[in-house]
Every structure is written in structure tokens, then in C-alpha cells.
Amino acid sequence: MEKIRLLSTLGLMGAMRSLSSTFEAAHDIHVDSDFAPTLALLKRLRDGEAADLVILTREGLDEMIGEGRVVAGTTADLARSFVGIAVRAGQAHPDIATEAALRKTLLAARSVAYSRLGASGVYFAQLIVRMGIAAEINTKADIVEQGFTAERLVSGEAEFAVQQISELKQVGGIEVVGPIPHDLQTPAVFSAGRIAGAKHADAADRLLRYLASPEVVPVLRQSGLEP
Structure with a gap:
């Protein structure tokens, strides 16, 4: 089974527990998820930690694109959170x-x-x-x-x-x-993007497409997020 590494903000932790299981069963791809606050994840990425896909606040993701750590054009806004x-x-x-x-x-x-x-x-x-x-x-x-x-x-x-x-x-x-x-308040927007140099780029893109699809909307709502 192929394995992809996901670094995600804590805001998506509840939803991802359920969504990862559904995705793994459908695609035979294991999602190795690590959850932490956005600022902690930004530091880890800047320190060179390897991953395939990352979920951050939109502002954090834009910083990573600007620094060349996330590939522009491989991103999607997933949910809003108050x-x-x-x-x-x-x-x-x-x-x-x-x-x-x-x-x-x-x-x-x-x-x-x-x-x-x-x-x-x-x-x-x-x-x-x-x-x-x-x-x-x-x-x-x-x-x-x-x-x-x-x-x-x-x-x-x-x-x-x-x-x-x-x-x-x-x-x-x-x-x-x-x-x-x-x-x-302005709601936080949580967005995903593929890491530059991802070892499992195709699998990461498949997970990204799934997370941005309409079928995940009920799970997002249930976890307290707005699609």
C-alpha cells in the first residue's frame, strides 16, 4: 500500500480522522497524518521536514507558496472555521x-x-x-x-x-x-497544497482532489467547519 505523509492544522483533525479512512479504503493509499498548530507547522516546514501534502490557514499556505515550499497551482481551499x-x-x-x-x-x-x-x-x-x-x-x-x-x-x-x-x-x-x-472575526480558511519535492505527488494530488470534492461536505459540517 502506498503511503503519503500529511501535515495538518489541528482545525481539520476531527474531519480528517473520518475522511482519511474513507479515502484509504477507496484508493489503497495510507495517509500518515500529523496534526499541529499552523505556526508550529510553518516552522517545521522551514526547518526542512518532509511531507507530501499540507493543510494550513490560507495565509500560512500562501507564505509556503511564496517560499517555494508548496507548489502553486496544486492548492484548494477546503473549509472555513469560526x-x-x-x-x-x-x-x-x-x-x-x-x-x-x-x-x-x-x-x-x-x-x-x-x-x-x-x-x-x-x-x-x-x-x-x-x-x-x-x-x-x-x-x-x-x-x-x-x-x-x-x-x-x-x-x-x-x-x-x-x-x-x-x-x-x-x-x-x-x-x-x-x-x-x-x-x-474573519473566519479562518483552511487550505491544502502539495509540498514541493513530494515523494508521492500523484497520491497527494488524489487526496487533495478528494478533500476538495462535494462528498466530504457532510463530514466537514459535522466537525464544526463550514465548507
Whole structure:
């Protein structure tokens, strides 16, 4: 069985578990997947790590194309993702429907977990600066280097977790309250491209075509993404 190596942002982890199995069964190609935050993946690619296909934020993928690490013309936008807030299962859902409500909720929180290297964490850090509450939030923030922020809800270390909704949904024992108001965010676009010098270019192209096809739409939606 041919094997291809996929490096993917955490936002696609839930969807790819199911999609990889379907693809492998149909094409007799094994997908060896490694998931990490976009900024961590960019560093690994710049350090020379080998792969066949990569899924990053659109901005990250464009950087890789510009540096010649991803082949231009072998890319596809796969899904959009909004940043949301989650609480531990059974906890009351706070009001985050408007900017004013979100500000009040965040200021009243015991602690807020967000990521340092993920697109959601970069966005949230900028958002609280824009809202003028960065100092207050960061004194009680639980900043997660890598992985899923919602795990801090289960352990009791944080009251609220902020991350892409598709990433929040990867953790059991939590509930997604909803997205941060849409007028306060631009959704992340997750895009795939073939790595320059891929050892299994044809197989990578087949996986890319599959991930960009209409048949994957229900799986993307189920995992908290918008096609």
C-alpha cells in the first residue's frame, strides 16, 4: 500500500480522522497524518521536514507558496472555521452574543484558556487588545502552547476555552457555547497544497482532489467547519 505523509492544522483533525479512512479504503493509499498548530507547522516546514501534502490557514499556505515550499497551482481551499467559546459540560452558558456581552463575560471569568501558536490564539490575543481588556484577561489567562484548549476545562484549570469550533469539538466533557460574534472575526480558511519535492505527488494530488470534492461536505459540517 502506498503511503503519503500529511501535515495538518489541528482545525481539520476531527474531519480528517473520518475522511482519511474513507479515502484509504477507496484508493489503497495510507495517509500518515500529523496534526499541529499552523505556526508550529510553518516552522517545521522551514526547518526542512518532509511531507507530501499540507493543510494550513490560507495565509500560512500562501507564505509556503511564496517560499517555494508548496507548489502553486496544486492548492484548494477546503473549509472555513469560526473561533468559539466553550465551557465544561453542565456549566451555565455565558452570554457572548454581542461585543458588550462578550466583554462582560470575559472580564467576569475566573480564567480563560487560549492557544499561543494556533490561528485562534493569535486572533484572540489581538481581539482583547482591540477591546481594551488585554491586561485584565492575560493576568488570568491559561495560555496553551500546543493542543486543545478545552482540555483545560475538563481539568478545571480554566472556566472558558477559546479556539476554532472544530478544535473545541475534539474534546469530550465540554459544551460549545457558540462562536464569538461574527462581526468581530474573519473566519479562518483552511487550505491544502502539495509540498514541493513530494515523494508521492500523484497520491497527494488524489487526496487533495478528494478533500476538495462535494462528498466530504457532510463530514466537514459535522466537525464544526463550514465548507
